[in-house]
Amino acid sequence: MARRDEEHPYRECREEDCPAFPCKVYKEGYRDGYQAGYMDGALAGYAAGYSEGFAAGNAAARAGA
Numbered sequence: 001m002a003r004r005d006e007e008h009p010y011r012e013c014r015e016e017d018c019p020a021f022p023c024k025v026y027k028e029g030y031r032d033g034y035q036a037g038y039m040d041g042a043l044a045g046y047a048a049g050y051s052e053g054f055a056a057g058n059a060a061a062r063a064g065a
């Protein structure tokens with residue numbers, strides 16, 4: 001098998017309790033939006049969470065209007 005790290009892109013991981021460190025960091029950043037010290041994962045997670053939340057909020061607003 002090849003190295004797991006390369007086959008497991010944390011940005012696409014959807015396992016809630018994934019033990020991979022990049023996934024944990026990414027998900028924490030995704031949920032909390034900010035956590036100093038986790039530069040890559042937190043920033044990437046924040047950006048992804050922000051745009052997804054923003055899109056979902058817009059969609060909900062349109063659906064409810």
Ligand SMILES: [Zn+2]
Pocket residue numbers: 008010013014015018019020023
């Ligand atoms: Zn994962």
